[in-house]
Amino acid sequence: MPSRFPLDIRLIYVDPQAAQLSRGQDILNRFPDAQRIEVTSHQNIPGLHGNAGLVKDWLRIKRQVLVLGIRKTLTMRPNGRSADFIAPGMANGCALSCAYCYVPRHKGYANPITTFANIGDVDAALRKHVQRLGPKLEPNSVDPHSWVYDLGENSDLSVDALISDNVLDLVTLFRGLPNAKASFATKYVNRNLLTYDPQGRTRLRFSLMPASMARVVDIGTSPMPERLTAINDFVEAGYEVHLNFSPVVIFEGWTAAYTELFRQIDALLSPQAKAQLAAEVIFLTHNVGLHEVNLGWHPKAEELLWTPQWQETKRSEYGGVNIRYRRGLKGKAVERFTTLLRRELPYCTVRYAF
Template sequence: MLAPLLDIDRIYLEAAVEAHPRGREILARFPDAERIPVESHWRIPALRQADPGDYLAAKRQSLVLGVKKGLDFRPNGRSADFIAPSTSNGCAMACAYCYVARRKGHANPVSVFVNIEAICAAIARHAAKQGRKTVPDQVDPEAWVYDLGENGDLSVDAAISDNVRDLVALFRGLPQAKGSFATKAVNPALLGYDPQGRTRIRMSLMPPDLARLLDVRTAPVAERIAAIPELHRAGYEVHVNFSPVVLREGWEGEWGALFEMLDDCLPDAVKQQLAAEIIMLTHNETLHEVNMAWHPKAEALLWRPDIQEQKVSEGGGANLRYRTPWKRRWLDRFIALLAARMPYCRVRYAF
């Protein structure tokens, strides 16, 4: 599945990259790629000013290598207790609702940070300062959970470098902490990382017909579901993300069929530990404009001013969400449908 995603022929790299062992390792994996020096992994005019109609080429052909400067941690309380410093930014996939694209204004290929030792050391120090979690919460009853992939997909990153393997190994040795990341890709390499229950993978799912339109360049939903038992047998804690919930006529039938697919495929051992996150669609005018240049069919579902309202995000941006009174009713109906079809699936949070 991952091979068609990446055909790297150019690498943009900061000057410090080759001073790091991980940087040299990645460059050695792509010996034929053109190397283009840049001052900053954030400021690459060739990517920002690309043809908006050719949205996918940069994601397939370009790789950015940089050094992570800020090693700060942010409280979360939803998917995790804390958002850890990221080891990457951007993605080879092209989900039409992706908020990372909102920030960049155009296609955002994978950027990998090569100072993995510093990032792992920062996580270990932060976890040690927390001590034991003494009050259970919806994130986890015992462990402090760190989101590792806020701005990318670590299953894809694992095809580029050993950063993900190093993160999984780190959390094996942190008894008071767990790592966590969401994914829409299937990478068999993850099965050999020996997580020993200390890394949580959140498999993102939506009805297959919807995914074929919106989850561009991702693994088919059936493959994602089939991977869940394998990941669990390999030692991961596996949850599911129903995200985003995009409303259209017949949505309850579509999601009900997805829940039945899951119920049929998941063994009892997975069901006993299963939990879900439910995230209703949030959209954005800037992303809408980007999508209209390369994927207008998606916008027929995502851009619905008739049932959406403006929302100011935590970062101060103006986004669109389903109108508040209606959203609450639709969300309650979604949760009730899930409870009827998969009563064993605990909802960790929904919004």
């Protein structure tokens, strides 16, 4: 069965500037029965952001609340792992509730989707940046021929496509850029994307983990069997499809669970999907603040994510206290994971692992 529809929008916080744009009007018309509250800034909404009392309503707010704003920062940030550049995203936050997601660390106790109406500004900024770069003359681990732009650093575009045509517009844009590709990771199977005709210019990265783990930490996402069976369909529809093993969580029996997952992948993929397959591997990084938030709405997840016996603290470049697997343990775990992956899926290129 397909995933349940993750949105039931009943309240929209609206920046008046966004409401004046055609895309903003389209979004408001898509949810005509929702209550509207005018706000001066999508980044600081009194009673929503920083309100510790809302944590008990974490899941409801994600499904029922939407923020409509204007994207003001249009810079392209160099990356070098999942993409050559991180593009200015057309949304921030998600209706899905993955317990390890880093976006809530910056929003506090409520993390609804903020979607942006000024798609024309982002489209123009992307075109200008791609044209200035010109052809990609030196292959790298991101892509041998094209400049790759990650469009969904802080959201899931498969869910964003339920809100507006922003995602369709971006896939259409990259279809016409011969020296660039779009890229985004997803945990939600939105089959409407199969009609977007990407013509190989959009890389979709399905995020995968053992189903037993996903049932605990990937709340609201498409079940793992649904994600796996969708891969062939998206390849056939013209997407480049990679695998995103992120985050890899260490637990008792984790190597056996991943071996089973790799074998499920191998059994399901078509020859066409296998021929273009690549993967990225990212082990879990947790956060002290997020741990406290999660204890308020989903403490069971923290039994898997917060394992001090295997973890150490490291202050992030932004000043937060992150929790990562201990250096020696993590190095061995990464080696073990990639060895298993290459053994079970020898045709799958490992783009990077850390």
